Amino acid sequence: MTAGFFELWQQQSWEHQLLQSRSYTLTQAKQALSKARLSLHDFQALISPAAEPLLAELAAKAQQLTRQRFGSTQQLFAPLYLSNLCANECSYCGFSMSQKVKRRVLTAEEVEIECLALRKSGIDQVLIVTGEHERKVGMPYFRQVLPVVRRYFSSLMLEVQPLPEADYRELRQLGVDAVMVYQETYHQAAYQRYHLKGQKADIEWRLDCPDRLGRAGIDKIGLGVLFGLADWRTDATFLAMHLLYLQQQYWQSRYSLSVPRIRPCSGGIEVPYPLSDKHLVQLICAFRLLSPSLEISLSTRERAELRDQLVPIAITSSSAGSSTRPGGYAVDPEALEQFSIDDNRSPALYRQRLQQLGLAPVLKDWEPYLGREL
Amino acid sequence: MLTLDGVQLHSTLLLGTGKFASAKQLIAAVKASGTELVTLAMKRLDLQHQTDDILAPLQQLGVRLLPNTSGAKTANEAIFAAELAREALGTHWLKLEIHPDPRYLLPDPIETLQAAQELVKRGFVVLPYCPADPVLCKRLEEAGCAAVMPLGAPIGSNQGLQTLAMLEIIIEQARVPVIIDAGLGAPSHACQALELGASAVLVNTAIASAADPVAMATSFRLACQAGVHARQSGLAAACTQAQASSPLTRFLETL
Numbered sequence: 001m002t003a004g005f006f007e008l009w010q011q012q013s014w015e016h017q018l019l020q021s022r023s024y025t026l027t028q029a030k031q032a033l034s035k036a037r038l039s040l041h042d043f044q045a046l047i048s049p050a051a052e053p054l055l056a057e058l059a060a061k062a063q064q065l066t067r068q069r070f071g072s073t074q075q076l077f078a079p080l081y082l083s084n085l086c087a088n089e090c091s092y093c094g095f096s097m098s099q100k101v102k103r104r105v106l107t108a109e110e111v112e113i114e115c116l117a118l119r120k121s122g123i124d125q126v127l128i129v130t131g132e133h134e135r136k137v138g139m140p141y142f143r144q145v146l147p148v149v150r151r152y153f154s155s156l157m158l159e160v161q162p163l164p165e166a167d168y169r170e171l172r173q174l175g176v177d178a179v180m181v182y183q184e185t186y187h188q189a190a191y192q193r194y195h196l197k198g199q200k201a202d203i204e205w206r207l208d209c210p211d212r213l214g215r216a217g218i219d220k221i222g223l224g225v226l227f228g229l230a231d232w233r234t235d236a237t238f239l240a241m242h243l244l245y246l247q248q249q250y251w252q253s254r255y256s257l258s259v260p261r262i263r264p265c266s267g268g269i270e271v272p273y274p275l276s277d278k279h280l281v282q283l284i285c286a287f288r289l290l291s292p293s294l295e296i297s298l299s300t301r302e303r304a305e306l307r308d309q310l311v312p313i314a315i316t317s318s319s320a321g322s323s324t325r326p327g328g329y330a331v332d333p334e335a336l337e338q339f340s341i342d343d344n345r346s347p348a349l350y351r352q353r354l355q356q357l358g359l360a361p362v363l364k365d366w367e368p369y370l371g372r373e374l
Numbered sequence: 375m376l377t378l379d380g381v382q383l384h385s386t387l388l389l390g391t392g393k394f395a396s397a398k399q400l401i402a403a404v405k406a407s408g409t410e411l412v413t414l415a416m417k418r419l420d421l422q423h424q425t426d427d428i429l430a431p432l433q434q435l436g437v438r439l440l441p442n443t444s445g446a447k448t449a450n451e452a453i454f455a456a457e458l459a460r461e462a463l464g465t466h467w468l469k470l471e472i473h474p475d476p477r478y479l480l481p482d483p484i485e486t487l488q489a490a491q492e493l494v495k496r497g498f499v500v501l502p503y504c505p506a507d508p509v510l511c512k513r514l515e516e517a518g519c520a521a522v523m524p525l526g527a528p529i530g531s532n533q534g535l536q537t538l539a540m541l542e543i544i545i546e547q548a549r550v551p552v553i554i555d556a557g558l559g560a561p562s563h564a565c566q567a568l569e570l571g572a573s574a575v576l577v578n579t580a581i582a583s584a585a586d587p588v589a590m591a592t593s594f595r596l597a598c599q600a601g602v603h604a605r606q607s608g609l610a611a612a613c614t615q616a617q618a619s620s621p622l623t624r625f626l627e628t629l
Contacts, residue, residue, distance in 0.1 A: 067583050068530060068532070068579060068583050069530060070393070071392055071393020071394065071395075071579070071582050071583060072393060072394065072395035072582070072583075073392075073393060073395075119423075124420065124423070154417075154420070247477065251475055251477070252447060252474045252475065252476070253476070254476040293476060293477045293478075355396065358395050359395065360394060360395050360396050360397070362418070363420070363426075364417070364418060364419075364420045364426060365415075365417055365418055366417050366445065367416065367417045367445065367455070367458075369451065369454050369455070370417065370445045370446065370447075370451055370455075371447070371451075372451075373448075
């Protein structure tokens with residue numbers, strides 16, 4: 001098997017990066033801020049405590065780079081939950097296998113009903129989400145439902161369990177444009193502590209997943225950390241390292257970043273390393289400077305007031321009117337949600353707000369024939 | 375004057391339609407720019423549900439549409455997009471864009487040439503976005519492209535004519551119009567391109583990302599006019615030494 005990021009990650013020391021991320025001076029942060037091309041050290045300087053007084057300048061530069069690259073636009077998408085079955089035990093997640101919740105996998109007919117409801121709200125890009133259950137919600141299920149979803153939307157993203165490279169090649173032909181695989185945390189001990197059972201406990205399989213996506217030629221690869229599980233600066237450093245590595249290896253893929261913070265869920269945990277609003281802004285802006293072409297998305301986990309501030313600075317895609325339960329749009333709006341959302345605005349209302357903020361909502365920016373190896 | 379496929383265009387400014395804050399702003403910028411030819415990405419148009427808000431107002435405006443294949447990473451994808459564009463928009467003019475590198479959006483010379491050869495065979499008027507490579511531009515010309523569109527700098531970078539030395543060769547050698555496509559960040563860059571002898575320029579980011587896009591569109595219109603006039607007026611040569619405007623040796627002519 002071809003070596004991947006896991007090998008590079010194994011050579012790193014979490015403790016070293018933890019100390020390093022706090023070691024920068026204001027001068028170093030200012031130098032990083034003035035650069036056109038940033039190194040990993042520059043990125044670390046920008047997320048360091050020393051850079052906090054520079055937040056206004058950092059945000060201004062992030063906004064300028066975002067507007068230059070992406071224009072005054074905002075891509076809109078919605079998650080489409082197809083299943084809440086899960087074979088993993090993640091102590092922060094409402095879908096974990098030990099949670100006593102009503103489990104559901106949507107049938108192809110139900111999926112179609114959900115698609116129709118989403119289309120009515122104007123949504124044209126969807127993120128398909130399932131719990132991670134290889135046996136019951138694996139390739140046979142995807143082969144059945146993806147062609148149904150594909151008929152309704154121009155762009156199709158997927159957030160499911162990490163899969164082998166051959167499956168990603170097949171998914172690409174089935175119409176998948178983007179795959180999101182969030183690492184949750186790069187801290188090994190914390191990772192093992194939070195992921196107690198199931199395939200997700202295998203950190204190597206997850207860390208090497210973006211490599212498999214890159215080799216399979218998936219157009220867009222989504223990276224992310226669940227902020228709150230471990231020290232945010234160190235996790236962000238590893239995330240940045242991962243991004244830089246992937247950009248070099250798989251230069252034909254686009255990359256997107258998600259910055260979820262742990263939300264309350266049924267049976268959830270206390271947040272051991274909270275990421276404050278201020279640090280979230282610092283983090284997002286530093287990523288923009290590190291990679292001007294990086295797509296950054298923000299979900300409805302965050303509250304409306306904060307989203308309305310963050311979106312115009314450096315966010316390129318955001319969801320609206322989201323339901324985080326299978327069947328939540330039309331089939332069964334009462335089902336249990338994966339996590340609670342904080343921005344309940346409808347897609348129509350959110351589009352209106354974006355226009356007030358000087359951003360053109362973009363519903364469609366893709367075609368089903370792109371990326372299929374015609 | 376720019377002639378493409380036997381059609382004479384009076385404006386030497388082509389406009390891209392992405393990145394604007396609203397359709398209203400885009401339309402105002404198109405009007406202010408005086409352009410007669412605008413390019414739009416097929417992937418942005420929603421022909422099925424008609425939710426995009428740019429196609430109808432552009433059609434009403436009466437400007438000529440130049441669909442582009444942005445998003446395509448291969449010749450096959452671009453050809454597919456071209457056929458869709460011809461069917462949906464009723465034009466056989468096409469801006470061929472193939473950029474497999476999503477970071478810098480640099481055009482793929484190999485796939486672009488292959489796609490251009492096939493599209494010309496299929497009856498398209500092909501305007502390929504391409505690297506500022508003089509040999510490639512000649513190959514595209516030989517393939518039957520109606521123009522070549524070499525880049526001044528990476529798309530959206532606003533860096534101006536970074537490929538100047540190559541652009542000069544391309545313009546010198548071309549038998550088809552040369553349209554400088556990407557990287558122009560200021561009206562002075564557009565003016566410079568036209569002074570050099572480019573047939574036209576294509577601008578998007580520099581206008582859409584300006585503080586006042588409509589005013590910037592006007593600025594580009596004026597700069598393009600100035601560039602064309604300057605070219606027609608015969609630019610004086612540059613040199614490193616001072617040249618007296620009243621030569622001291624004029625008396626010799628009377629001797």
